[in-house]
Amino acid sequence: MKRSPLADVAWNYMSAQILNDAAELEIADRLAHGAQSSIELAAATGTHAPSLRRLLRALTALGVLEQCDADRFALTDLGAQLRKDAPDTVRDVVRFLCSEGAWSSWGDSLHSLRTGETAFEHNYGMQAFEYLGQHPEEAAKLNGAMGRMTGETAAGIIAGYDFSQFSTIVDVGGGNGTFLAEILRSAKDSKGIVFDMPTGVTDAAATLGAAGVADRADVVDGSFFASVPSGADAYVLKLVLHDWDDDRCLRILENVRQAIAPEGRLLVFERAVPEVVTAEHRRALLADLLMLVLTGGKERTVTEYRALFESAGFTLDTATGPLGDLGFTRLEATPA
Ligand SMILES: C[S@@+](CC[C@H](N)C(=O)[O-])C[C@H]1O[C@@H](n2cnc3c(N)ncnc32)[C@H](O)[C@@H]1O
Known part of the structure; x- marks a missing residue:
C-alpha cells in the first residue's frame, strides 16, 4: 500500500505545535550566538532536559535546527526566521x-x-x-x-x-x-x-x-x-x-x-x-x-x-x- 498524502496532512498539526513550542521557548533566540546542549537550553527555559532534547530533535527533522553531536544543536538559516529580531521573522505568525x-x-x-x-x-x-x-x-x-x-x-x-x-x-x-x-x-x-x-x-x-x-x-x-x-x-x-x-x-x-x-x-x-x-x-x-x-x-x-x-x-x-x-x-x- 502506498503512503497517503492525507495521512501526512493529519500528522502536520504536530509540526505546527512543535514550531509554536520553539517560538514560545525562544529557542531560536537562544541559539542565535552558537550551538547549545539540551541541558543548557533546559536550564535557560525552565524545561525538562530529556523532554526538551526530544523537541530539539524534532526541530532538527523540520529543518529548524541542526544536530552537531549527541547533544548539541545549532540554528539553521531557516530556523533563524523564528528569531524575534529577524527582519523576516515568522515567530508571531506561528504564535498567533x-x-x-x-x-x-x-x-x-x-x-x-x-x-x-x-x-x-x-x-x-x-x-x-x-x-x-x-x-x-x-x-x-x-x-x-x-x-x-x-x-x-x-x-x-x-x-x-x-x-x-x-x-x-x-x-x-x-x-x-x-x-x-x-x-x-x-x-x-x-x-x-x-x-x-x-x-x-x-x-x-x-x-x-x-x-x-x-x-x-x-x-x-x-x-x-x-x-x-x-x-x-x-x-x-x-x-x-x-x-x-x-x-x-x-x-x-x-x-x-x-x-x-x-x-x-x-x-x-x-x-x-x-x-x-x-x-x-x-x-x-x-x-x-x-x-x-x-x-x-x-x-x-x-x-x-x-x-x-x-x-x-x-x-x-x-x-x-x-x-x-x-x-x-x-x-x-x-x-x-
Ligand atoms: C486581520 S487584521 C488586518 C490588519 C491590517 N489591515 C493588515 O492587513 O495587515 C484586522 C484588524 O482589524 C482590527 N480591528 C478589529 N476590530 C476593530 C474595531 N472594532 N475597530 C477598529 N479596528 C478593529 C484589528 O485590531 C486588526 O488590526
Missing part, C-alpha cells in the same frame, strides 16, 4: 496561528459546522476581537503576524496603483501600520492615518517611523463600529471585512460612507474567492474556515462584496486581481 484561542477553536470546529457559530465565542463567551482588546499579549501576536504577512505581500498588492492621487488615505483596521507605510512610500506627497482599536495600533508609530513616513502619518485609535476619521479622500480596508459577518461589515462600511469625502474612494483589499474554487485558492479557503471558527467572518466573492457595498451606499467600480502572490483583489468603490 497556534495561540490558545485559535488552537482551541479549530479543536471545536465541528461546533461551528453544526451551528454556524464561531467556536471561539462558544469557548470564550465573547467575540475574538473583544477578547483581544482585553488581552494585549494575545493581540500582540495577531499584530506581529499581520505585520509579517502584510510586509511580505504589500509591495505586490499595491504595485502599479497610483496612491499619489489621494491627499489623505485612512487605513481602517490598519493594525501596526505596515500597509500604510508601504502606501505612503509609494505616494510621496500623500498623508495617511492608521486607524485601529487601541491594542491594534500599539506598534504603528514605530512602524511608520522606521519606514520614514511618520511626518506624513497619524495614528488614531477607536472602534470602526462607532466611527472612523472623517474627511479623507481614500479609505483602505485590507483584510478587515473578511473578519466579520454581513451585518457587522455593513456597520463598518456605513461608518466609512459617513466619513468619506464626496469624491472619495473606498479601496478594499481581500482575497476574493470565485464561485468554483480549486487548489490554487487553498490559502483563502483555509482563511475562510479560520474566520468561521474564530471571528465569524468569511471570504467572499466579488458579487457578495458588490452587494455589501450597495447596501452601504457605495458603487463597486472595479475589481482588479489577482494581485501579489497570495491572490488579492482590489475592489474600488465610490459613494453612490
